[in-house]
Amino acid sequence: MAVIISVGGLTIIAAVIGMMVFIAKEAFPLFKAPSSASIGTFKQRPAQGLLLDESGKAVVLVSPREGMQVHRLPDGQLLSTIMDGPARPWRSQTPMQPRGDMLVQGLDGKLSLSTLKWVKPSGENDPAKWTLEPNWQGALTVQGEVKRLLHFRLSDGSGMGGAAMLRVVATTPSGLAWLESAVDETKPVVLNPIPLPSGLSATCALWNSDGRALYVGTQEGAILDFKMEGEPELLTRSEFGEPVTALGFTIGQTSLLVGGAKGKLAAYQQVRVNEVFQLQPFHAFPTLNGEVLGFSHSLRDKRFLAWTSTQVVVDHLTTERRLFSAAVDQTAQATIAPRGDLILVGSKDGQMRSWSLSAPHADVSQKTLWGKVHYEGYEKPDFVWQSTGGTDDFEPKFGMMPLVFGTLKGTLYAMLFALPLAIFAALYTSQFASPNLRNAIKPAVEIMAALPSVVLGFLAGLVLAPLFEKVAVELLLFPLTTLLCVLLLMPFWNRLPQKWRTIWGEGREVMWGIPLLILGLLLASQTGPWFERIFLGGSFRGWLQTAHGINYDQRNSLVVGFAMGFAVIPIIFTISEDALGSVPKSLTSASLACGASPWQTAWRVVLPTASPGIFSAVMVGLGRAIGETMIVLMATGNTPVMDWSPFNGMRTLAANIAVEIPEAPLHGSLYRVLFLAALLLFAFTFLLNTIAELVRQQLRKRYESL
Numbered sequence: 001m002a003v004i005i006s007v008g009g010l011t012i013i014a015a016v017i018g019m020m021v022f023i024a025k026e027a028f029p030l031f032k033a034p035s036s037a038s039i040g041t042f043k044q045r046p047a048q049g050l051l052l053d054e055s056g057k058a059v060v061l062v063s064p065r066e067g068m069q070v071h072r073l074p075d076g077q078l079l080s081t082i083m084d085g086p087a088r089p090w091r092s093q094t095p096m097q098p099r100g101d102m103l104v105q106g107l108d109g110k111l112s113l114s115t116l117k118w119v120k121p122s123g124e125n126d127p128a129k130w131t132l133e134p135n136w137q138g139a140l141t142v143q144g145e146v147k148r149l150l151h152f153r154l155s156d157g158s159g160m161g162g163a164a165m166l167r168v169v170a171t172t173p174s175g176l177a178w179l180e181s182a183v184d185e186t187k188p189v190v191l192n193p194i195p196l197p198s199g200l201s202a203t204c205a206l207w208n209s210d211g212r213a214l215y216v217g218t219q220e221g222a223i224l225d226f227k228m229e230g231e232p233e234l235l236t237r238s239e240f241g242e243p244v245t246a247l248g249f250t251i252g253q254t255s256l257l258v259g260g261a262k263g264k265l266a267a268y269q270q271v272r273v274n275e276v277f278q279l280q281p282f283h284a285f286p287t288l289n290g291e292v293l294g295f296s297h298s299l300r301d302k303r304f305l306a307w308t309s310t311q312v313v314v315d316h317l318t319t320e321r322r323l324f325s326a327a328v329d330q331t332a333q334a335t336i337a338p339r340g341d342l343i344l345v346g347s348k349d350g351q352m353r354s355w356s357l358s359a360p361h362a363d364v365s366q367k368t369l370w371g372k373v374h375y376e377g378y379e380k381p382d383f384v385w386q387s388t389g390g391t392d393d394f395e396p397k398f399g400m401m402p403l404v405f406g407t408l409k410g411t412l413y414a415m416l417f418a419l420p421l422a423i424f425a426a427l428y429t430s431q432f433a434s435p436n437l438r439n440a441i442k443p444a445v446e447i448m449a450a451l452p453s454v455v456l457g458f459l460a461g462l463v464l465a466p467l468f469e470k471v472a473v474e475l476l477l478f479p480l481t482t483l484l485c486v487l488l489l490m491p492f493w494n495r496l497p498q499k500w501r502t503i504w505g506e507g508r509e510v511m512w513g514i515p516l517l518i519l520g521l522l523l524a525s526q527t528g529p530w531f532e533r534i535f536l537g538g539s540f541r542g543w544l545q546t547a548h549g550i551n552y553d554q555r556n557s558l559v560v561g562f563a564m565g566f567a568v569i570p571i572i573f574t575i576s577e578d579a580l581g582s583v584p585k586s587l588t589s590a591s592l593a594c595g596a597s598p599w600q601t602a603w604r605v606v607l608p609t610a611s612p613g614i615f616s617a618v619m620v621g622l623g624r625a626i627g628e629t630m631i632v633l634m635a636t637g638n639t640p641v642m643d644w645s646p647f648n649g650m651r652t653l654a655a656n657i658a659v660e661i662p663e664a665p666l667h668g669s670l671y672r673v674l675f676l677a678a679l680l681l682f683a684f685t686f687l688l689n690t691i692a693e694l695v696r697q698q699l700r701k702r703y704e705s706l
Contacts, residue, residue, distance in 0.1 A: 026675040034359035042076025056342040058127035153207035209253040217244025248295025252393030259292025298340030385640040402640035406650030413561030422572035430580035449570035457634030460563030474528035482520030579613020619692030
């Protein structure tokens, strides 16, 4: 038997350690540093536009004289040349957008829009057998001279009568100008000047996602935000601190990337302040070596590429981490693959260099996990958990603090309800109750431990939560009315005849508490509506909102604490009752013989002596509350907010794992962050058990002399 017990214990320890090692193995890749490697180089004629295929096996080089050429990577073999399109050499062209859209001004001065499409035979991975099909649209005649095309935006036609409209911003000999036209317009289109504040000269410009706003960078270091509905209207002006040389977007086109002549790199967003939209700087990145020439962004996450003539970097918007940096020579163009895993740089002499980039969890860092982060659309940094969104350009928010906070909050409310009830019930049952009553109470409480968590959560969410909402005021008044009844009737207790006090039997005087509770409940139910009408303006929820700015959620912390308390009470009660019942009778007899009352004996002798066991019971109950899943999942709003209000819900680590794991892609960032949450629960449990054992040993040494 000794061998069997030893083997069983060691097997359990090995299983727990094995689970912890597995969880840690799945979580630790989150903190692996990004890595990159040079793939190769090849020589071609200088290009003014680069576009990488999604797979990273082919690249499109755009040149005003040669048009479009498709090359295989990494050797640079020429696969095809696209000869159609506007008459060459092109006068000007916009930077090629990540999806392959480009606006070109041909030799004849007309504007044409190109949309690229790859035709790939099913299952064919050889780019030599792919076909690049550019779709050229329109041939707009422009009245006036265009020096340089800066940016264009093609709307989808929503809100503009259903017609898709092309908006273009360009520089002219007289300054910055813009035009708006249908793509297939046959009449000449007029360039409209954009009036800049006195003393400012534009260097770059960028339309927003719907083409109704225009951002302009100036030589004087100002960023201008124009409203472009009708006549251009200057909304805001932000100071960048140095000449603005490049503007760009990250995926989603919400965050505006700004680069300066001295290498300054920052991100801005448009927020509403006092009913007025303003450009707000909300991310800053390490400075580059030299003038920022341009941007390119990934179509998978918030990473983006920026380059100067001597340096190419890849940064991540949310984490502000630098994922890649390389020294280059005479850079003319650079781009990042749609997946963000390949970087291609072209120099002015036609030298093409490529790198691979491995950063699968670029959106996770120590700061995003544990610190306040300034996310897109937020006015200030905050702790946020929101792992998924409705679109691909969603910015994942993996803040663990709301989950840790929710775990502690749920545990606190559960223990506030369960701890006094369980310990005092154990004290009464072991020291004051008659044997028959003890034999009835203890099995009944222990049976409570057999109630499934899902049943308790179901009852709490569908029965208790609506009931609490109806009688919230009465529920809050109930402890006060019960205490008032006790205080009012206490003077009459000593005047009752002995036979009335023990009418329920010796050791069953607690039964008198039942009519007191009923009386307190009746008094609360009668005074609750009156109290709400007189002092709370007739609505408790309205009073919370207007007077304290607190929203009352139907599934809140009170409901969770009450339901989870029922799951914790049997554990604490059983272990505490056993500890209290194990106190030697000689100690209690000696105390009573010295003249102490039964209550004094229980409070000053029995309770301290049993404190190691009671403390262990509390720690076991605490661990049960921390790891509870189904009750929290069903009985609370499951919202990851950081608010101690008992009228709001929370989201715990355990409940978050249960909610998110079905939607987590295998080995993705969310998948590994959930394993990190599981590792955190393990750490909490280990820490609690360690502290509990240390305290228990100290208490045992202190009272072992008794």
